[in-house]
Amino acid sequence: MVPRERPGRYRVAVIGPGALGSFFAARLSRVIPTTVIGRHTVEVPHADWVIVLVKAYDTPAALRTARRMKPLGIVSLQNGLIESVPQGVTTAAAYREGKRVVPVATGSTLLPPGFETLARYLCRAGFDARVVRDIRTARLRKLLANVCLNPVTAAFGVRNGALRKLPYSVFAEVLAEEAAPVLAAEGLAIDPKAAIRRVMEVARATAGNRSSMLQDVLAGRRTENDHLTGALLRMARRHRLAVPTHAAFHQLIDVMEQGLESSGQRRI
Numbered sequence: 001m002v003p004r005e006r007p008g009r010y011r012v013a014v015i016g017p018g019a020l021g022s023f024f025a026a027r028l029s030r031v032i033p034t035t036v037i038g039r040h041t042v043e044v045p046h047a048d049w050v051i052v053l054v055k056a057y058d059t060p061a062a063l064r065t066a067r068r069m070k071p072l073g074i075v076s077l078q079n080g081l082i083e084s085v086p087q088g089v090t091t092a093a094a095y096r097e098g099k100r101v102v103p104v105a106t107g108s109t110l111l112p113p114g115f116e117t118l119a120r121y122l123c124r125a126g127f128d129a130r131v132v133r134d135i136r137t138a139r140l141r142k143l144l145a146n147v148c149l150n151p152v153t154a155a156f157g158v159r160n161g162a163l164r165k166l167p168y169s170v171f172a173e174v175l176a177e178e179a180a181p182v183l184a185a186e187g188l189a190i191d192p193k194a195a196i197r198r199v200m201e202v203a204r205a206t207a208g209n210r211s212s213m214l215q216d217v218l219a220g221r222r223t224e225n226d227h228l229t230g231a232l233l234r235m236a237r238r239h240r241l242a243v244p245t246h247a248a249f250h251q252l253i254d255v256m257e258q259g260l261e262s263s264g265q266r267r268i
């Protein structure tokens, strides 16, 4: 039986008052009672639908909070493969500039089955949102773009559009070629050539953007390396497939992060 929505609660709670969480919460609150929950919120209200938008490595704590809200459903719109909660994908984008959140795009948001009501709220708030039956395919397609764009842009300090041109295109293409058989083994119908085309298309469509990993590196923050490239490495190991360039970028980003942490300095 599908539980009915109850009154006297927030319709939506967004966990993670960062760039994307604030963007979603600000728009949703114009059309529906919405709350946004930060790291140190003591009194957690009840809510019907919870959207998790913390960085991937903060997911366990966010989920503990989410469950206290007695929701009808919890959905992650984070990057990286999150297996502990239903996960959608979004191409909405925003970034932080000091204390200000700058919206970049409302994009398109795909949700797993069961989140039809939330999709309706998101549409009313101006997001292009819908439920798709095969959400895993959408998640793997997003992972492909993430594992090819993020490490290269972060390592070289370039915007997404740079990946379409030499010398960066060489790295993006090799990463796409290596990722394709792994993602195919996971169920995404894609060959290496199609993977390259897809990555180049995302680089074109988001040419002016700084990837989230580049933003994290520039701000001296921890990246989602382990949930992006790390997730692909774990899949590759499971399927006994070689992904040496991904492994090299994984290590490189790791070293960059450790360097930033130990020196306390920004790279650029």
Ligand SMILES: NC(=O)c1ccc[n+]([C@@H]2O[C@H](COP(=O)([O-])OP(=O)(O)OC[C@H]3O[C@@H](n4cnc5c(N)ncnc54)[C@H](OP(=O)(O)O)[C@@H]3O)[C@@H](O)[C@H]2O)c1
Pocket (backbone or CB within 6 Å): 015, 016, 017, 018, 019, 020, 021, 037, 038, 039, 040, 053, 054, 055, 056, 058, 061, 062, 065, 077, 078, 079, 080, 090, 091, 092, 093, 094, 095, 096, 212, 224
């Ligand atoms: N930004 C984008 O355009 C974009 C686009 C697509 C997907 N995503 C994905 O969306 C997720 C969020 O990204 P973002 O850019 O919005 O990150 P962000 O700006 O770093 O925001 C994350 C927020 O979560 C808060 N937080 C951490 N742990 C928490 C907890 N246990 N409870 C409540 N709040 C907590 C953080 O607080 P502190 O500041 O105290 O750490 C921060 O305010 C990531 O997985 C990212 O890859 C982002």
